[in-house]
Amino acid sequence: MDIETTVAQAIHSADDKARYDAACKRLLSEKSILARIMRRCVPEYLNCSVEDIEKRYIEGTPQVGEVPVFPDGQSPIIRGQDTSDKSVSEGTVTYDIRFQALIPGTDDRLSLIINIEAQNKYNPGYPLTMRGIYYCARMISSQYGQEFV
Numbered sequence: 001m002d003i004e005t006t007v008a009q010a011i012h013s014a015d016d017k018a019r020y021d022a023a024c025k026r027l028l029s030e031k032s033i034l035a036r037i038m039r040r041c042v043p044e045y046l047n048c049s050v051e052d053i054e055k056r057y058i059e060g061t062p063q064v065g066e067v068p069v070f071p072d073g074q075s076p077i078i079r080g081q082d083t084s085d086k087s088v089s090e091g092t093v094t095y096d097i098r099f100q101a102l103i104p105g106t107d108d109r110l111s112l113i114i115n116i117e118a119q120n121k122y123n124p125g126y127p128l129t130m131r132g133i134y135y136c137a138r139m140i141s142s143q144y145g146q147e148f149v
Contacts, residue, residue, distance in 0.1 A: 024118045025096055031058050034099075037116065044103050044112070057102045093138050113139055 027033060035053035038045045045053050097116040102109060115135055119128070 020120070021118070024120070028097055028116055028118055031055075034058060034097075034114075034116070038101065038114070042112070042114070045101075048104055052104075053101075057104060059100055093135065095135065098139075115139065 028037075031054045032050070035050045035058065038053050038058075039048060039050055045057070048057070095115050096118050098113065100111045100113055102111050117132075117135070
């Protein structure tokens with residue numbers, strides 16, 4: 001008779017959550033999915049086709065991922081940016097998916113830094129708006145000394 005201990009249950013549960021989290025991030029890193037999110041959520045892309053966003057604007061040039069969603073297919077995924085932001089005084093923030101996208105109609109090749117955070121609960125127990133503001137502020141402040149002074 002096998003009786004699973006609470007430690008074993010916790011490990012199994014954490015493993016399930018990690019697999020779920022990894023699968024969700026992998027799905028959201030698909031350019032075709034991101035293009036649809038961007039078209040609906042980012043005003044700069046409202047008048048663009050999903051195909052244009054996917055092929056022309058995400059990261060500037062299309063990147064083909066090494067690991068497809070389906071083993072037999074080739075699916076374009078984002079290359080993305082570093083997903084961790086380290087600060088001596090504030091610790092480390094880890095973003096789910098962070099990437100750059102060119103802004104349509106700009107001659108000087110301006111781009112946006114876009115952060116996608118997946119949530120598996122509608123109400124996770126803390127204010128998502130405040131977390132979004134904090135993450136945005138961290139992304140801006142991390143550019144100090146590199147993009148602006």
